[in-house]
Amino acid sequence: MVLRKVCLRFSFVVIFSCFVYSTLLVLQWRSPPRIFDVHLGGRAKHAPPKGVVLLTQMRSGSSFTGVLLTAAETTFYSEEPVRDFLHFSPSSPEDVAAAVQLLRDVLRCRFVARPDYYKKRLMLSHYHDVDTLSLCSFSEELCMAPLTTQTMCLAAHVRLARVVVLDLESAAPVFQDSDLDTHAIHLVRDPRGVLSSRGKLSKFGYFAGDDLSASSLCDRYRKDLRGAAAVKASAPHRYTFLRYEDLSLNTTLELRRLYDLLGLSYTARVAAKVAYITLGMADDLSHSYGTTRDSKATVFRWRSRLSFAEVKEIQDACVDVLEAYGYRVFASKEEYEDQALGVLVPAKS
Template sequence: MNQAGKERRWALLSLLLLGMWFSLLVMYRQGPLIRKVVSVRDTVFGLQKENHGVKQVILLTQMRSGSSFTGHLLMAASSTFYTEEPVREFLGAEPTTLDETAAAIALLRDISLCRFSARPDYYERRLLGTHHHNPDTVRLCYDSNQVCRDPATNEALCLAARVRLTRVVSLDLAALTPLLRDPDLTLYIIHLVRDPRGTLASRQDLRKYFDEKARNMSAVCSRYRRDLHTADVFKASHPDRYIFLRYEDLSLHTSQNLLRLYRTLDLPYTAVVSAAVARHTLGYSGNTNNSYGTFRNSSATVFQWRKRLSFAEVTRVQQECQDVMLSYGYRIFTSHQEYQDPGVQVLLTNTS
């Protein structure tokens, strides 16, 4: 079956599933029947017993590193179910203890398996929180609050998706090891990194949300340093399911790098996806001045930090992060003159 045929198959599957769900819900509107609907759904489509090539994907990065932009590009595929930063939304902060990390991993596992009914506490926060999750869910919430608030609705949408994508900014890469080894999951990890100098400039622009500690690149680079070791382990143990991606490469060569991701995840790169890429990268749609927005001229803005950070600020970051930056392929500027020369490229290697 060609890619267009696959896309139509999954679209029809989603429509049939939602049609069955809404028809039964409107006819009866009874809580016990909702569980029966879920049971019928599972029996008819076999979505829990048969994997149908479903992939669970975690987009792992740090705050202000381009993950919202990346997530929206992957969400352009109609067969993607998207969850945005559930760990911080559920725990209220980044995990700092082993118990909190274990709780975060358990939550990610349930989300990857579409078990929203088992997480009523998280599901309530998912609906009422500030993060933007799966767009189909958002549309349902506008149309019917009752349907939206029932977790079985999201389970249906999630189970019908080919890729279940979750964005995570609050965990080390090593914390995902149990999920990567879980026999019930086919987990792919997209490890997104950004030049720490760009991250600093972005956080400085949002001082209202990032205190002085968050603007100290020591913690950012310490985590990158830990993740470097884990990345080597994952590349050796699961070379087909660990994907390294620099935000800069995605911004400069969006179609090329996104096509690589879509192929790895077996997602169809359709005309609809191409149109979404254009909207997000050419600055023709949306509010391009919104710091949290994902619509901008990505190739023109990716190195804007060179105009906003002084050479003294850049030097401090480089002193703290030099080993990490070189490992990820970022240039260390050695003089003010070199830093101001637009002909001196930031990227040392092409990882795309």
């Protein structure tokens, strides 16, 4: 009897997976002809899937970066999967361990085995992969099933998870796993820009307390630096450093580098999506949590918002971090107000 139940369950999984795959083929067939899917540099590699963690802090451009990295169709996106474990600080070692394990499971597409997480994902506590949502117009039951999402995730070449609440020092063991090709994209932003952005949103209740503290922000950056050193020491090919400012100013160059690294094709269709996101083509660019913007015009806007006294206070708390990540430390008010003097310098990290 037990064997019969196992066989029936296995048969159901196989049939259901075939149904999902067939539906994906129908969706692909119904879509417009892909006349823009020609290569513009980069290369498509027939290689095992990659589990990629975009690791950063709040208000560092990670939503913007995540959308750019998943402009290719062979990607699957999970938005902040470990948030619930580490929502309040300080986090216990048990919570950190649970968060790391969940991150491992998400990168391996284990949604069926994680019904509690999947329910939160489905209820929009976490961002949906847009391809999963597109199935809802065909069958609500199909798009609500964790096996559907798991099958789509397994079909993707790059499984990207955006993580802001887990520091790189704690997440470092994920990038030593041997059963999956995992990779860390360590996204940083100038602490002065981060705190300027958070300060603007604090008026609406989004940030308060330590979230507005330069010391707290840069303590987290120091943990990330230690984690980066650990990953580079054990598996340097699994770590990539990325400044938000470089991505905003030289979007195509940086994306080609990242796409090539991840084995993604930088096609004309991808280039069109990137242009829409970065050149201010959307109707409303004012939303603080939006992902479309005129990236070059906004990247250093904090220089017109913060006084030199405010900047100096941040610099005093973060001088080592600024130097490690390649951000200029302004020595005087005159230097700070000289717009010809750039913010970016070679990084030491």
